[in-house]
Amino acid sequence: MNNFAFTNVFTLEGEHTQPLTVRAKALVFHDPASQSLLKLIERLAPSDAPILIRGETGTGKELVAQHIHRLSGRKGPFLAVNCGAINEQLAESELFGHEAGAFTGAIKQRKGWFEAAHGGTLFLDEIGDLPLCLQVKLLRVLQEKEVTRLGARQAIPVDIRLVTATNIDLEQAVQAEQFRQDLLFRINIAQLELKPLRERKGDILPLFEYFVQRYLAKVRRSDKLQISASAIQQLLTYLWPGNIRELENIAHYAVLVTEGTLIQAEHLKFNQIFKNMEYCSAQPATHTDDEINTALSPYQIIESQLKRIYASSQSSSGDLWNTLESMIIATAYSSSFSNQVKTSELLGISRNVVRTLLKRHHLLPPSIKEIAE
Known part of the structure; x- marks a missing residue:
């Protein structure tokens, strides 16, 4: 392996893991674009301002939200909710809670996500999927800083830091009358743009190596796997439509099928539709030295070339x-x-x-x- 330092790997393992949709389970800030994003996160995190995170599915939006919470200094919990996965009939109860007898099946009192996140951070993923009727009530909660459970008459004060995320253009949703403009203004005080993996190539190899090591440990393999030059080229030029989640799956498969100690290009199971697509009309078919230097340190490049020499007739x-x-x-x-x-x-x-x-x-x-x- 290239032995990337994993001190800046953020994962979903631990107490805050929530059953959301397809998502990234690890995130690094190795690429220059990612490092710039990290600096912005560190500046925004200590405030209480709502933050909207934009990015494709699987880019690590929940991990960014978690990191914001960690840096915020808030003592309450971090809770993550997927707005697209909430049952529309029960959505209001899920978010704001209910009293016993408020509706059929409401046997006992229940706190909603806002109350449960009191003193901490509430992360609403795919905020664009929230029904319009709930957008009105969400706006009121954010303005008044209090919630009223279904079936209750008295409002309950809540202190939460709201972080939202979307993979759609909310401005277009506003024009299509699918999202309230006043709510967009409320949640979009600060914005973070999480680029897709194909646009932050410097993160690809550190993430791939992290997942390889993770799955080596899971299958209890004690040997170390190296990545061949051809495999590195494939990883750096692939489109990554599934972003980090797809990268994890490919790393997992490579660990399972690699018999020796070298991951070759044939061990990488890419989506053939996207693999055969041209990355960009201006993009060369192979990565340049500058692209490799972005992903690898000089020592790692030397190590890679030495291995090629050792494996060739030149070493004899x-x-x-x-x-x-x-x-x-x-x-x-x-x-x-x-x-x-x-x-x-x-x-x-x-x-x-x-x-x-x-x-x-x-x-x-x-x-x-x-x-x-």
């Missing part, structure tokens, strides 16, 4: 170490403008060792004494 020449040593010292010496002291500092070795290596590889002009001899 018997002169591999001498060749590599010559490349290292020659490049360092050139980068230091032929200054031996700076070369020793760059490589972390003594000047005497540097001079010995330079002489060994004929990188120093002969001294007068050596010429005379």
